[in-house]
Amino acid sequence: MTKDFECMQESYAKEVLREKGLKSTTQRLAVVHILHMSEKLLSIGEIHGGVKDMLGNTGLATIYRTLEMFEDLGIVKRLHFPDGGHGYAFSQGEHVHHMVCVDCRGVFDFSECPAENFDYASVEKQGFRVKDHFIQLFGQCGKCVEAA
Amino acid sequence: MTKDFECMQESYAKEVLREKGLKSTTQRLAVVHILHMSEKLLSIGEIHGGVKDMLGNTGLATIYRTLEMFEDLGIVKRLHFPDGGHGYAFSQGEHVHHMVCVDCRGVFDFSECPAENFDYASVEKQGFRVKDHFIQLFGQCGKCVEAA
DNA sequence: TATTAAATGAGAATAATTTTCAATTAATCC
DNA sequence: GGATTAATTGAAAATTATTCTCATTTAATA
Numbered sequence: 001m002t003k004d005f006e007c008m009q010e011s012y013a014k015e016v017l018r019e020k021g022l023k024s025t026t027q028r029l030a031v032v033h034i035l036h037m038s039e040k041l042l043s044i045g046e047i048h049g050g051v052k053d054m055l056g057n058t059g060l061a062t063i064y065r066t067l068e069m070f071e072d073l074g075i076v077k078r079l080h081f082p083d084g085g086h087g088y089a090f091s092q093g094e095h096v097h098h099m100v101c102v103d104c105r106g107v108f109d110f111s112e113c114p115a116e117n118f119d120y121a122s123v124e125k126q127g128f129r130v131k132d133h134f135i136q137l138f139g140q141c142g143k144c145v146e147a148a
Numbered sequence: 149m150t151k152d153f154e155c156m157q158e159s160y161a162k163e164v165l166r167e168k169g170l171k172s173t174t175q176r177l178a179v180v181h182i183l184h185m186s187e188k189l190l191s192i193g194e195i196h197g198g199v200k201d202m203l204g205n206t207g208l209a210t211i212y213r214t215l216e217m218f219e220d221l222g223i224v225k226r227l228h229f230p231d232g233g234h235g236y237a238f239s240q241g242e243h244v245h246h247m248v249c250v251d252c253r254g255v256f257d258f259s260e261c262p263a264e265n266f267d268y269a270s271v272e273k274q275g276f277r278v279k280d281h282f283i284q285l286f287g288q289c290g291k292c293v294e295a296a
Numbered sequence: 297t298a299t300t301a302a303a304t305g306a307g308a309a310t311a312a313t314t315t316t317c318a319a320t321t322a323a324t325c326c
Numbered sequence: 327g328g329a330t331t332a333a334t335t336g337a338a339a340a341t342t343a344t345t346c347t348c349a350t351t352t353a354a355t356a
Contacts, residue, residue: 018323021333022333022334023321023322023323023332023333023334024322024323025321025322025333025334025335026321026322027334027335028334044312044313045312057336057337058335058336059335059336059337059338060312060313060336060337061313061314061315061335061336061337062334062335062336064312064313064314065314065334065335068232071232078232080228080282082280084216084219084226099271099276099278101276102279108271108274108276110270110271112266112270112271114262114263114266114281114283115262115263115266115283116266117265118260118262118263118264120285122258122260123247123256123258123260123285126256126289126290127289127290127291127293127294128247128249128256128287128288128289128290129287129288129293130247130285130286130287131250131286131287131288132285132286132287133262133283133284133285133286134228134282134283134284134285134286135262135263135281135282135283136281136282137268137271137278137280137281137282138278138279138280138281138282139276139277139278139279139280140276140277140279141274141275141276142274142275142276143275145275145277146275166354169302169354170302170303171301171302171303171352171353171354172353172354173302173303173304173352173353174352174353175303175304176303192343192344193343205305205306206304206305207304207305207306207307208305208306208343208344209304209305209306209307209344209345209346210303210304210305212343212344212345213303213304213345
């Protein structure tokens with residue numbers, strides 16, 4: 001039975017976890033919730049803070065473990081900032097890319113893949129086999145453009 | 149006067165440094181040398197080790213400072229591994245992208261931009277202004293394909 | 297060669313991440 | 327619903343990564 005207020009992301013995560021024989025713990029679902037609620041990239045510390053607000057004390061190690069696992073499962077994506085830092089965003093499995101606002105760290109995702117029509121044959125000449133790609137756009141979001 | 153054995157990368161780096169009023173120190177040039185010689189992504193530790201082999205003792209902080217600066221100058225690029233780690237590759241200023249072999253961590257660069265013909269207008273609907281992009285390909289290099 | 301601002305080294309300080317292990321909990325089976 | 331069990335967690339220590347400080351050194355310039 002599904003709780004009324006359970007969001008799609010939450011049930012999606014549960015499903016993925018169940019398929020892999022992993023447990024849907026309160027902590028893991030809280031991480032999904034926090035990420036899904038956020039309009040910007042969150043650092044480990046911010047996620048930890050958010051989870052603690054929801055559940056009371058929660059070990060930081062759990063957050064690390066959860067995020068690593070979620071990344072492997074394709075539930076979250078780790079994105080990067082120009083300054084070398086990084087943050088996490090919810091990412092629902094399918095092929096999705098992200099734009100990051102360098103001013104407010106807002107994340108915006110889009111499904112059109114910039115490299116969709118690229119002919120990898122041209123870069124595969126020396127025998128390299130492309131298996132995956134990572135694409136992230138940088139720029140300013142609408143609000144920050146106006147504010148500037 | 150240019151030393152006979154000075155490589156292009158080294159003189160390129162010197163030029164960029166001079167333009168910005170920064171010093172071409174032995175340590176900085178050693179970092180360029182190490183990176184340029186390497187066929188794979190190097191970690192901070194590996195770069196530090198390489199520089200120490202060339203120059204004798206060298207502070208780790210200098211390596212950090214140098215790499216951060218080089219990244220800002222567009223001389224090196226910080227790339228990422230699926231496992232969350234990262235490494236540095238020489239990157240000569242112009243628009244270049246990298247492929248990383250997930251087996252041997254080899255780096256291969258190419259100049260055709262996969263996103264070259266992408267129409268950013270489609271993702272800029274909500275007012276986001278794309279300023280830059282980060283693209284990195286993952287796969288297996290020829291050697292590792294054969295070895296597998 | 298003397299001058300000077302920039303850069304370095306050493307190590308302390310801080311931050312980030314991983315590990316360990318006993319206690320807890322979600323899923324499963326009756 | 328309660329017992330069972332393997333997975334998961336929390337807490338703290340251990341490890342690793344990064345930054346900072348400041349006295350000393352060095353590259354560029356005149």
